[in-house]
Amino acid sequence: MKLSQYFMPTLRENPADAQVPSHRLMLRAGMLRPVASGVYTWLPFGLKVREIVAKVVREEMDASGANEIFMPMVQPASLWQETGRWDKMDAELCRIKDRHDNNFCLGPTHEEVVTDVVRKSLSSYKQLPVMLYQIQSKFRDEVRPRFGVMRGREFMMKDCYSFDVDEEAAMNSYNTMKDAYHRIFKRLGLDYRVVKADSGAIGGDLSEEFQVIAETGEDELVFDKEGDYAVNVEKHDAETCGVPAERLETKRGIEVGNIFYLGDTYSKPMKAVVKHSDGTERPAIMGCYGIGICRTVAAAIEQNHDENGIIWPEEMAPYQIGLMNLRVSDDTCTEIADKLYDSFRALGFDVLYDDRDEPAGAKFTSMDLVGLPWQCTIGPRGVKEGKAEWKNRKTDERFELPIGELPDALQAKAKAAA
RNA sequence: CGGGGAUUGGCGCAGCCUGGUAGCGCGUCUGGUUUGGGACCAGAAGGUCAGAGGUUCGAAUCCUCUAUUCCCGACCA
Structure with missing residues (x-):
């Protein structure tokens, strides 16, 4: 690309509103422009990096046996009422009405929609497993958007959902995804840790986060320098972790990916069921797996920059x-x-x-x-x-x-x- | 949602306290000289000072409200 023909408006000075390095550098390098709080336009240079991340993610998802789909951003309230989340979620769920006064929301995540899609075509355990993913915009009306695209309201996310016949099969899917995530973040050349996490509003009982190590991370992590133990500091218990104190290290991290074992949290209320070999009908066992595409770009910059600018890891370099x-x-x-x-x-x-x-x-x-x-x-x-x-x-x-x-x-x- | 800042040409800022013709740097445009870490000279364009109301002879400046935005915290993927 010839710079004379490229729309890459760089800034000589630091924009006053940008505090963290990634935000500052993304604006200065002509990757990004603000539109509203937590809402951004991606310019060609930034978009190219984002597409590289998406490409790597897509390749590894496909290699894991997941199928790409594309779900709508606008979703009917009826689906969200089925799982109870229409009432349970607060203002973060952006609710809108159409001209007929019907309720909709802007999708902050897609469990309801994907479960609806799958249940309509699902009847037998022989059809499982099913793994579907998409790379698409999410909208979450954050209380406090900040740090540029690290915590935006509208953001690009890869979300994948697995449907399995039972818990054991679901754990297989979970581990398949976990392996894929390792490959993705290794390929992107990022220093990261996997930590145990609470599963929060999504539900379910097993969840791990992929955290890119960076000083400006929102999460504080405690991990074993020599072993696998790694948790969010809130979950750390020095008594029970079983790791000698001198081997523990604390660093900050940016959550770029998370994987959840969901069980039947969604499939049960939404009746996404299959008939088993014994004739009984049971809900599919689900998992969901997310990667923040925009946030990964920002995290890469947080981790790789100096006083002169960005230093792209080889694989992410546009x-x-x-x-x-x-x-x-x-x-x-x-x-x-x-x-x-x-x-x-x-x-x-x-x-x-x-x-x-x-x-x-x-x-x-x-x-x-x-x-x-x-x-x-x-x-x-x-x-x-x-x-x-x-x-x-x-x-x-x-x-x-x-x-x-x-x-x-x-x-x-x-x-x-x- | 609680607390604290900010809002003045495209960007970064000064002016406000103590009311009296809106300024600086960078960028942009024109012409010239230049050409190895954002060069130099000369000239020019560009702002109803976030919005509304109020005080005043007179408001960027004082008062009130609103909007937007950033930061800290709580919350959250």
């Missing part, structure tokens, strides 16, 4: 290479940079090409801000010697290579792709 032509008015520089742009792309890389007629300093500063893993600089100084200058954003390692040659790390990638 472009692997940021190419800079320092002297657009110099025909040789421009010719070389144009050629490199084409050849990098031909090798399978996504390239952000700063071809604007701007001072060199502006280019360096904004390239650091947007945080692409590799920067390749073409300027009169290097061109004289046939060299391009490379910089690794994360390590700040800088070196020169003959024009057209790739750093080892990228060369390996190009080969792997070919």
Whole structure:
């Protein structure tokens, strides 16, 4: 992508309203613009990152045997009355009326809708298991939206629901999802922990959270440095955890994913039942599994940034290479940079090409801000010697290579792709 | 929902206490000089000071209400 043709309005100064790093940097890097409290427009650069997260999530969901569907954001009150949540939930559930004065809500989650879909096509235990997921907008009228997209009111979420014949099968689905979640967050290159959690308003009795470690996290976690023990600090009990105090560590985390074993909390009241081999009719046993797509993007920035800007983990980087032509008015520089742009792309890389007629300093500063893993600089100084200058954003390692040659790390990638 | 801030050109801010022609930096536009970490010179455009009401000869400034927004807490995925 040529920067001269890209709508990526970067900000030189910090917006006054943005306090946490991810919010600040997403605004400054031209990823995001506020529309209302907790409601945002995603600009091309931000959207591209979000799509990468969604793609990884989608691939791992599909690989786990889940099927993608797409449910409506607008949902009839009648379904929510079946489970009692229409009355139980407070103002967080945004209720609306249509022209006929019928009650609807904006979906804060989709248990009711998905259970309704499944029950209508379900009759025999032989049809199970069923696992359905979607990637879609949710609306929760938060008491206090904050930290940009970390706690927005409208946000993109992957939500998956499993229906099984009995508890044992449901636990299988649960564990399948848990494995998928591990693969997702590993692929995204994030430092995270899995912690036991309360299942809250969703119901059910087993639940774990995937928490990305970051100083600005809303949750405080206690975990064993050497073992698996990890809980939210509210649930931590030093007496019963069985881990010596010196091995325990406390860090803050951002909840990016959660998995719930639901049992028949929804299937029973909504009569999502199947006939078993013994002739009895019993509710399907459910689980639900969420990943906050927007929040994952923000969490990645919280975890990976410095005073100059974002530092994207390899896998999440919207472009692997940021190419800079320092002297657009110099025909040789421009010719070389144009050629490199084409050849990098031909090798399978996504390239952000700063071809604007701007001072060199502006280019360096904004390239650091947007945080692409590799920067390749073409300027009169290097061109004289046939060299391009490379910089690794994360390590700040800088070196020169003959024009057209790739750093080892990228060369390996190009080969792997070919 | 309780508490505390904020609201003045696109962005960041000053002016308010002590009422008297709305300012600065950045950005934008024009022209020129430049060109390796947001360069320099000259010129220009752009604001009914969040809204409504009140006090006053006169309100960005004082008073009241409203809206929006941010932060802390409670709550929450």
